Amino acid sequence: MSSEASGRTYGASEEATAVGVPFGACPVPFTEATQILLGHGSGGKLTSQLIEELIVPALSNPLLDRLDDQASFEVGQGRLAFTTDSYVVTPLFFPGGDIGELAVNGTVNDLAMGGAEPLGLSLSLILEEGLPIAELKRVIESIRRAAAAAKVRIVTGDTKVVERGKADRLFVNTAGVGVIRPGTSLGGGNIQAGDRILLSGTVGDHGIAILSQRQDLGLDGEVRSDTAPLHGLVSVMLDACPGIHAMRDPTRGGLASILVELARRRGLGIDVDVTKVPVNDAVRGACEILGLDPMLVANEGKLVAFVPPEGAEAVLAVMRRHPLGERAADIGSVGVEHPGAVVVRTEIGGRRILDLPFGESLPRIC
Amino acid sequence: MSSEASGRTYGASEEATAVGVPFGACPVPFTEATQILLGHGSGGKLTSQLIEELIVPALSNPLLDRLDDQASFEVGQGRLAFTTDSYVVTPLFFPGGDIGELAVNGTVNDLAMGGAEPLGLSLSLILEEGLPIAELKRVIESIRRAAAAAKVRIVTGDTKVVERGKADRLFVNTAGVGVIRPGTSLGGGNIQAGDRILLSGTVGDHGIAILSQRQDLGLDGEVRSDTAPLHGLVSVMLDACPGIHAMRDPTRGGLASILVELARRRGLGIDVDVTKVPVNDAVRGACEILGLDPMLVANEGKLVAFVPPEGAEAVLAVMRRHPLGERAADIGSVGVEHPGAVVVRTEIGGRRILDLPFGESLPRIC
DSSP: OOSOOTTOOTTOOTTOOOOOOOTTOTTSOSOOOSBOOGGGGSSSHHHHHIIIIIIHHHHOOHHHHTOOSSEEEEEOSEEEEEEEEEEOOSSSEETTEEHHHHHHHHHHHHHHTTTEEEEEEEEEEEEETTOBHHHHHHHHHHHHHHHHHHTOOEEEEEEEEEOTTSSOSEEEEEEEEEEEOTTOOOOGGGOOTTOEEEEOSOSSHHHHHHHHHHTTOSOTTTOOOOOOOOHHHHHHHHHHOTTOOEEEOOOTTHHHHHHHHHHHHHTOEEEEEGGGSOOOHHHHHHHHHHTOOGGGSOOSSOOEEEEOHHHHHHHHHHHHHSGGGTTOEEEEEEESSSTTOEEEEOTTSOEEEEOOOSSOSOOOOO | OOSSOTTOOTTOOTTOOOOOOOGGGTTSOSOOOSBOOGGGGSSSHHHHHIIIIIIHHHHOOHHHHTOOSSEEEEEOSEEEEEEEEEEOOSSSEETTEEHHHHHHHHHHHHHHTTTEEEEEEEEEEEEETTOBHHHHHHHHHHHHHHHHHHTOOEEEEEEEEEOTTSSOSEEEEEEEEEEEOTTOOOOGGGOOTTOEEEEOSOSSHHHHHHHHHHTTOSOTTTOOOOOOOOHHHHHHHHHHOTTOOEEEOOOTTHHHHHHHHHHHHHTOEEEEEGGGSOOOHHHHHHHHHHTOOGGGSOOSSOOEEEEOHHHHHHHHHHHHHSTTOTTOEEEEEEESSSTTOEEEEOTTSOEEEEOOOSSOSSOOOO
């Protein structure tokens, strides 16, 4: 096919098991690389090979398969939601999930919190030179599985490679586009005094799962990430009460950061009864040992909803019938007292102001 | 404001000039950090501060300012384009541009190549601990300027921080959503035998500008990146000929990679007259010294269009009247001979098959 390529394998590192196939010998595969090479990010043959042999076949659908620089699809008139998230979690694989599943579910959830059903996701990978191809395959397979489970397609993508030591194995960005369900208007700005605050389940599972994987906490198998796509749960909640004011998924910074941010932004007070916040026993135990407040620990498959009081009971009932809301609870309310602050009623009946930490003990949680 | 924060500045590194402001002393700024700390990615106060004081004010618009997890906007019935790109270019600043401008223009261009006007961009940052805040500000300011010039808004975003040594200063992902101009259908799959191939200007400027910045090539000031938003140029081209078959912006891998990929994918032959491909003198000189083919070097503000022969003259005329198409040229055509291959007529009248390099000499070009 070529009289020109002249062996310009500049990017290949010594770890490559580049097979000595002569350049004229298409269509024999060019390499059987077992690790990511700089050349995989070059825009040349290795890039095509990576994309067309490893990534696209796994995630195949008519939009992605066109391999244009953008996906295009019909939309009806209406409101569109658009979101983005980069994932830098370490380790890449942890109890209950991995970076690929996190990236799909996290972006589906950011859309869902706006009342949107996902139309499509983009997938942008930053790969570190030397990343085992087997590891990349495992992440792509996980993305495929998570996308299928959430009934969403990866419709466009991008792949970059950086030199060894200039990234940490693999970073993933997913952006998402979705169609907002007509008649809903979810947003932090809509929260009103009187709203009930409904939480879909236990808090802290994701953060403690990551921590237990990084440091041997003796929790093997007891704590798993709660990563899950929430748009199905959101859908039944909006069926029960289309006038829900706002939903958020408390990821980095935990439940506390959502509550503090919204109280501050709206200039309203939030009261939370901490005895109503569900926490798994193993998570509670780990938090006690580590001196962490479970309300500050990350989640990846939970939501908190601000619901007008007249709709709260119905919403809570449908949440509890959904597999992702079995342990849903009414944890408090929004009011006009102590504006801008979150006040927590503690286990021993006291009250304390909830505040965010300055930084965090646990980086790269998502 | 808080009786609880108890100084949990776990993420702070020794470079922080954290000011000893007591936690009760809001609204005095918490820190005057001069470098990115892990805590800036925590979801806690430092994260809020970074986003609300540095990023959002610079890029302010009603959609972004809502600070919800997703942007939402009305769309009319029609076709939507959706694209993503991560930017890992090194150095961050180079003659003619920087990573921020590249990220805005690159995603605007990926939308434009689908015939879409941008509705909004997302901005996701991966920051390395220790990145000077001044450098981040400079990139954000550049993003602001590029977005204003391209008349597009940053509508949603995300920020992550990784430990020192786990990234290379700053990676940027921009995804984009746009509305496809009614009546156009641009895509690599539409290319037909007979199409003329129009190139909007000189090739190789971006790649050589990056290379000259990395290694002192003595080209100071002579070669600048061509980064530019192309949707304005695309618009006048589609006015002149709505039936253009496909457009691509030849970035990584250069003009050659676009032509080779499309010839291969469509099973058609492409003929290019290399004497018609405009190359700036300084770029040509640098390529000769370095043994590079300008057709393989990256661009960031050029496009190549596949135009039905009856429309080619009109399209070329409007291109040449546009500031970004002054040196536009008809460089060749699509045919049925030598299917799947690109044949180049050389300066000395010979013919050679154009092929892609296996990897690349110049990683992290965009």
